[in-house]
Amino acid sequence: MRTRLLATAVAGLLALLAAVFVAVQPANAAAGFTVRDGVLLDANGTPFVMRGVNHAHTWYPQQTGSFADIKSLGANAVRVVLSSGDRWTRNDAADVTNVINLCKNNRLICVLEVHDTTGYGEQSGAITLDRAVDYWTSIASALAGQERYVIINIGNEPYGNQNYGSWAADTTRAISRLRAAGFDHTIMVDAPNWGQDWSNTMRDNAASVFTSDPDRNTVFSIHMYGVYDTAAEISDYLGRFRSAKLPIVVGEFGHNHSDGNPDEDTILSYAQANNIGYLGWSWSGNGGGVEYLDMVTGFDKNQLTSWGQRIFNGANGIRQTAREATVFGTPPTDPPTDPPPTDPTDPPPGPTGCTAAYRVTNSWPGGFQGEVTVTAGSAAIRGWTVGWTLTGGQQITQSWNATLTVSGSAVTARNVSYNGSLGAGASTTFGFIGAGNPGSAPTTNCTAS
The missing domain is CATH 3.20.20.80 (Glycosidases)
Incomplete structure (x- = not known):
């Protein structure tokens, strides 16, 4: 009798726990x-x-x-x-x-x-x-x-x-x-x-x-x-x-x-x-x-x-x-095409560098927004790093599409996971919010990897 009562109690407890678990699930799960x-x-x-x-x-x-x-x-x-x-x-x-x-x-x-x-x-x-x-x-x-x-x-x-x-x-x-x-x-x-x-x-x-x-x-x-x-x-x-x-x-x-x-x-x-x-x-x-x-x-x-x-x-x-x-579902795509054959005597492809174009896209009293366009050279690249120097007490307060660090007045921006690989001649952009006077566009350098 005691065993039966214990089993009944355990079963009831499990049912109660199950009901509580279900109750806390999102209705739209x-x-x-x-x-x-x-x-x-x-x-x-x-x-x-x-x-x-x-x-x-x-x-x-x-x-x-x-x-x-x-x-x-x-x-x-x-x-x-x-x-x-x-x-x-x-x-x-x-x-x-x-x-x-x-x-x-x-x-x-x-x-x-x-x-x-x-x-x-x-x-x-x-x-x-x-x-x-x-x-x-x-x-x-x-x-x-x-x-x-x-x-x-x-x-x-x-x-x-x-x-x-x-x-x-x-x-x-x-x-x-x-x-x-x-x-x-x-x-x-x-x-x-x-x-x-x-x-x-x-x-x-x-x-x-x-x-x-x-x-x-x-x-x-x-x-x-x-x-x-x-x-x-x-x-x-x-x-x-x-x-x-x-x-x-x-x-x-x-x-x-x-x-x-x-x-x-x-x-x-x-x-x-x-x-x-x-x-x-x-x-x-x-x-x-x-x-x-x-x-x-x-x-x-x-x-x-x-x-x-x-x-x-x-x-x-x-x-x-x-x-x-x-x-x-998966959108329809064009059938894949085979890449053109390569000449075994050709040198392996490698990065030939990149360029970075800096521009101010907006400004207001005490602040501005900037954008940098990174463009691969004549060969594909796997990653990029852009640098420039802040002037006139400028500060960077926010950035996107890049990992951006500032040491003194030196700015270093590196690609993030989804925009580092660029085909030959391809471009990507990253942006930032700055404090201070936008001034004239600084000289930028771009290094490819």
Whole structure:
């Protein structure tokens, strides 16, 4: 009898431990995108860095070819504008299902957002985040089972520059309602102040909002326009999220705006150096005086504007940096070709050196941003080291894409693991933030290995 009771007790204890173990597992452990230590992971557990654009689907529902066009220019994600029906024509479950299928067919991760919340508290007709949640639950059938391919951006720029003090409480409640309704997708939340968070409301409350999510699967989105017109402002804002290990993406930005001139070069370079996702605004169809934000003219991918050329084809742009989510499998590749035969009397290839070109990409009172382009010579190299001398009391406060050390006024920058090997004539870049006067470009030396 005692033995039987002991066995029963042990069995009960094991069952209890098993139940506790299951209870503490993330609800979204195998469903789709997850967040770990501030990094967004796809459903295979591989880090995913968004490189894409916004597409105004709700205003141009007939432009379904845009998904394939956006993909053809190298994007791995698209943020799709939807409407709850409160301010514009409602996108119903059937339409959203079609949008998701268009994204999947073109191997794009689909970020879906409700635009009707834009500027709540200041913009007439704007709706609350609670009302946005009502919309998401009303189209739940379109979203069920799509956690591997879809991220839900609850509401676009949910507060203007007034009455934004309740952002944290309202956002927390919206996340809680979505989770209670069975949504295990990664959730994206926009900042207040028309998305730009000049008040630092999102920044200062992000940790508590993230912790309130029972799935710990929330990503924060900052919109960078005129508020972010210096490298210092951009690196400080994004850097605070990185230091706190909180996931951050630049959900919208442009090369110009009515409220100022954002520093898009720093947004792109800092995002690339620190594995931060970005989604530029926007593909085509802008109006109301911001037509300059169109990336292509008339939804024609063959008519790239200057902004489109910059974000798709420029340094640190989409074509150069985007990597597909692994949930789509291995992308098709061209068949391998055999290398040309070599003459056994030829000397073995060896490094013939490298060059380094230094330039100042931005400056502000008391600081500047620099970039160095390293180019291999007539033969491939396995690594590189660049040196130069600081002048006039300059200091280096931050760097990326290189391991940078300073001894006195001597700067030494060495390649990191992923950019040391360069083919003959190939180039790579690294960047840094400096304190002091940028002055004239110093003489650089480059040594190859």
